[in-house]
Amino acid sequence: xPHHRLAPLSFLLLPLGLYLVWVIYPTFATMVLAFTNxxxxxxxxxxxxxxxxxxxxxDRVFWRSLANNVRWVAVFVTIPxxxxxxxxxxxxxxxxxxxFLKIAYYLPMVLAFVVxxxxxxxIYHPRQGLINSTLFxxxxxxxxxxxxxxxxxxxxxxxxxxxxxxxxxxxxxxxWQHVGYVMILYLAGLKxxxxxxxxxxxxxxxxxxxxxxxxxFPQLAPVTTIVLVITVIQSLRAFDLVYVMTRGGPFNxxxxxxxxxxxEAFMNYNMGYGAAIAVVLFLxxxxxxxxxxxxxxxxxxx
Amino acid sequence: xxxxxxxLVWAGALLWLFPIAGAxxxxxxxxxxxxxxxxxxxxREISFDNYSQAWERGRVNRYLVNSFIITIPSIxxxxxxxSMSAYALVRFRFRLNRFLYxxxxxxxxxxxxxxxxxxxxxxxxxxxxxxxxxLILFHTAFQLGFCTFVLRNFLRTVPVSLFESAVIDGxxxxxxxxxxxxxxxxxxxxxxxxxxxxxxxxDYLWALVLLSSDRLKPVTAGLSTLMGQFVNDWPLxxxxxxxxxxxxxxxxxxxxxxxxEGLTMGATKG
Numbered sequence: 001x002p003h004h005r006l007a008p009l010s011f012l013l014l015p016l017g018l019y020l021v022w023v024i025y026p027t028f029a030t031m032v033l034a035f036t037n038x039x040x041x042x043x044x045x046x047x048x049x050x051x052x053x054x055x056x057x058x059d060r061v062f063w064r065s066l067a068n069n070v071r072w073v074a075v076f077v078t079i080p081x082x083x084x085x086x087x088x089x090x091x092x093x094x095x096x097x098x099x100f101l102k103i104a105y106y107l108p109m110v111l112a113f114v115v116x117x118x119x120x121x122x123i124y125h126p127r128q129g130l131i132n133s134t135l136f137x138x139x140x141x142x143x144x145x146x147x148x149x150x151x152x153x154x155x156x157x158x159x160x161x162x163x164x165x166x167x168x169x170x171x172x173x174x175x176w177q178h179v180g181y182v183m184i185l186y187l188a189g190l191k192x193x194x195x196x197x198x199x200x201x202x203x204x205x206x207x208x209x210x211x212x213x214x215x216x217f218p219q220l221a222p223v224t225t226i227v228l229v230i231t232v233i234q235s236l237r238a239f240d241l242v243y244v245m246t247r248g249g250p251f252n253x254x255x256x257x258x259x260x261x262x263x264e265a266f267m268n269y270n271m272g273y274g275a276a277i278a279v280v281l282f283l284x285x286x287x288x289x290x291x292x293x294x295x296x297x298x299x300x301x302x
Numbered sequence: 303x304x305x306x307x308x309x310l311v312w313a314g315a316l317l318w319l320f321p322i323a324g325a326x327x328x329x330x331x332x333x334x335x336x337x338x339x340x341x342x343x344x345x346r347e348i349s350f351d352n353y354s355q356a357w358e359r360g361r362v363n364r365y366l367v368n369s370f371i372i373t374i375p376s377i378x379x380x381x382x383x384x385s386m387s388a389y390a391l392v393r394f395r396f397r398l399n400r401f402l403y404x405x406x407x408x409x410x411x412x413x414x415x416x417x418x419x420x421x422x423x424x425x426x427x428x429x430x431x432x433x434x435x436x437l438i439l440f441h442t443a444f445q446l447g448f449c450t451f452v453l454r455n456f457l458r459t460v461p462v463s464l465f466e467s468a469v470i471d472g473x474x475x476x477x478x479x480x481x482x483x484x485x486x487x488x489x490x491x492x493x494x495x496x497x498x499x500x501x502x503x504x505d506y507l508w509a510l511v512l513l514s515s516d517r518l519k520p521v522t523a524g525l526s527t528l529m530g531q532f533v534n535d536w537p538l539x540x541x542x543x544x545x546x547x548x549x550x551x552x553x554x555x556x557x558x559x560x561x562x563e564g565l566t567m568g569a570t571k572g
Contacts, residue, residue, distance in 0.1 A: 007475045008399075011390035015383040015446050016402070022443035023409045026420035033419055040422075083314075090311050103558075104315035107322065110554040110561075111547050112504035114522040118529065118543040119325045122536045130324045133341035176318065181565070188566035233411050240506045244526065261415045266511070271419055278415035289411045296407055300400070 027282070033275035040271040052276035061252050062277070065260040068167050069284075072256065073235040075171050076178065077228060084182025084227075085220075089212070091183075092190045106180040113177070117244030120173040124159035124245075132157055160246055163253035170241050170254055178234065182227055189223030190216075222295070229292045236285055257281045329353065329541040336537065356542035360531065364517065365524030366549065372437045372509075372520055373502045377495055379442035384449030385491075389483045391450070392457040393465060393475070403454060410447030414507055417444075422511050436512045437520075441502050449494055452567050456490040457483070490567070496557045497564030500550045521546040 034052055038045035056062050087105060091098050108116065123130040135154035142149050159169040193216055201211045217224075239258035242248055248255030248263065257277060265274025327345075328336065335346045356362050391403055421440060422431070430436035464486075468478045506522040513519055516527060528542045554561055 008390045008394040008396050011386045011394075011475075011479070012402070015387035015450070018383065018439070018443040019406070019409065019446050021424070022421060022440055023412070023417065023447065024405070026417040026424070027412060029420035029423075030416050030418075038419075040419075087311065087314070090307050095308065095311075101311060101315045104318045106554075106558075106562075107551075108318070110500055110550045112506065112522050112550070114504075114506045114525050115543045115547045118525060118539055119321055122325065122328065122540050123321055125536065128336050128341060128536060130321070130341060136340065137342040176321065179318075184562055184565050188562075229411075233413075236413055239414070240522075244506075258413070258415055262418075262507075262510075265419060274415075275419050278413070278418065281413045282416040285411065285413050289408050292411060293404055293408055296404070 030275045030278050030282075033272055034279045036272045036275075038271040038275075040265070040269045045272065048272065052273050055273065056276050056280065061255060061260060062257075064252050065248075065255040065257045066280075068254065068256050069236060069238070071167060072171055072174070072238055073232055075175065076231050076235045080175050080178040080182050081227060081231065083179045085186050087179070087183045088186035088190055089216075092187060102183075105183055108177040109180040109184075111177070113240030114244050116173055116177055117241045120169075120176075120241075121160065121245050124169055126158050126161065127155050129159070131159065160254075161250060163250050166246050166250060166254040170245055173245070174238065174241055178231070182231070185223055185227050186220065189220045193219045225291065225295055229288050232288050233285060236281060325540045325544060328537050329544055331537055333535050333537055352538045352541035353545060355538055356528065356545055360528040360538070360542050361516075361524060362521060362528070362542050362545050365519055365521040366546070368434070368518060368524070369503055369520040369522075369549070372434050372441070373499060375438045376441035376445070376502050377498050379438065380445040380449050380498065381491055381495060383442065384446050384453050385484060385487050386479070387446065387450045388453035388457050388487070389479050391454045392460075393478075393483075403450075406447045406450040406454075408447075409444075410451060418507075418511055425512055431512065432514050432518065434518060437505075437508055440508060440512065441505070445498055445502070449498070452494060452564075453487055453490055456567070457487060460486050492557070493560040493564035493567060496553060496560040499553050500561070503550055 035047060035049060036045045037048045037051075091101060095101065111119075122128075124132075126132055132154050135157070136151050139149050139151035139154055143151055158165065160166050197215050197219075198211055201215050206214070237258060238256050239262065242254060242256050242259045243262065246254045248259045258281065261274050261277040261281065264270045264277060324341070328341070329352050330348045330350070331345045332347075332349075332351075335343075339346075387402075387406070391399055425431040425436040425440075428436075430439070464482055465478060468482055473481070503520075504522060505520070509520050509523040513523065516524075519527065525539075525542055525546055529539055532538045
């Protein structure tokens with residue numbers, strides 16, 4: 001590698017300039033705004049110290065949103081991960097029509113969250129939605145067979161209208177989208193697994209579960225780290241689905257930090273307060289960004 | 303055992319396709335038909351009327367054009383600029399090299415909310431608020447993180463001797479970048495462009511933050527307008543959603559290999 005002074009600058013000037021202006025500067029500017037009372041319209045604003053944060057930590061909507069983000073992360077690092085890994089293991093071998101099967105799981109990944117939100121809002125519709133209609137038809141059949149059931153009950157399930165269900169319904173739609181992604185990463189990871197070790201294990205009489213647990217899974221560790229970090233980052237970024245499907249309602253029961261921040265900043269014009277929410281979201285993400293960076297650094301030293 | 307696994311995988315795949323298939327069936331029917339007879343009934347008639355309504359009256363035609371106006375220049379911008387930054391990071395030794403690389407990597411994982419307010423402020427100050435250019439600039443800049451990350455690692459696998467021979471020939475760095483660097487990066491471009499197309503095309507949040515005029519909205523933001531316009535006409539809303547998904551679906555089916563390559567390049571080679 002040649003040692004230059006000006007040549008790298010000439011290549012970096014434009015990309016770096018753009019990055020500094022639109023990504024790096026805003027990150028720090030938000031941290032400053034979080035200590036002001038800017039309303040988004042007035043040209044000037046005052047320094048208010050920790051007022052926004054004090055208000056935030058006393059705000060029930062904040063704790064509710066944070067708890068929902070935790071729920072989202074908890075579901076996301078278990079269900080899509082287990083499903084994606086299982087599917088990758090099942091489809092890593094010669095399976096007939098594997099291309100069709102893979103496409104079925106990949107498809108949701110290509111769709112915009114807005115599209116997913118609208119399609120699922122229809123699926124969850126109490127009277128005409130896919131789920132309740134299906135339940136209604138099944139119960140009607142059961143009733144005609146003499147079972148004591150009331151098909152009309154199926155139409156009273158408010159998947160997005162019931163405060164106890166709304167959050168889980170949205171997370172289910174998000175899971176539908178996320179499984180394919182986990183599966184792609186694990187399928188790529190499985191290609192790097194050392195098959196000699198698997199053969200050796202088989203010769204030694206290890207069960208399929210033992211082979212997976214002690215041979216395959218440990219070798220997938222780097223992929224698992226990446227999948228976990230990206231999954232958590234995705235969960236914290238969750239906005240579109242919530243905004244499109246419920247706007248965080250009913251009664252903030254499905255609110256998440258990203259949506260809470262958007263509503264405070266852009267609907268209620270509490271920009272300073274919104275910035276404080278963003279800073280908290282950022283601080284939560286930093287730990288996970290650090291894990292990712294740590295892995296990248298390790299890779300560099302190899 | 304093996305049988306059971308296959309049956310489960312097939313059942314899951316059909317379950318996964320069910321929402322899209324159900325949405326498609328709904329889009330061909332009328333609101334009255336579905337509310338009167340339920341989803342599980344034989345359709346009275348099949349028509350593409352909802353699609354033409356969403357296309358014309360719902361202005362999906364206009365919104366889709368906007369999406370392309372935003373997406374295509376963004377992709378050209380981010381690929382051009384990130385090939386330059388990646389080239390610089392791989393080719394030259396300088397003090398901040400590692401630091402800049404880590405900065406690009408960290409930036410691609412930021413929660414969007416930490417950028418939103420200053421980006422909104424900045425676009426206002428530069429007179430770019432409510433223009434396509436604001437979105438193009440922002441997408442280009444933000445995606446530089448991921449693109450630089452991928453391209454740098456891709457370019458690092460190139461033997462140094464390829465560059466050295468050009469240096470001996472007396473070529474300038476920009477000539478080497480154009481004649482050797484770019485052709486080498488080209489295969490990675492295909493994967494990145496496919497992936498970035500779906501990301502930028504599907505963006506909703508930044509369109510909300512940086513645009514206010516309805517006539518400028520990309521299809522994602524346009525769909526929420528459509529939802530307000532045709533409240534409760536679900537077959538029509540669903541038709542609009544499916545129309546909005548057509549470009550990304552086409553790209554995915556045509557360039558599936560590159561799409562998957564792009565995703566795994568970012569995550570496993572890191």
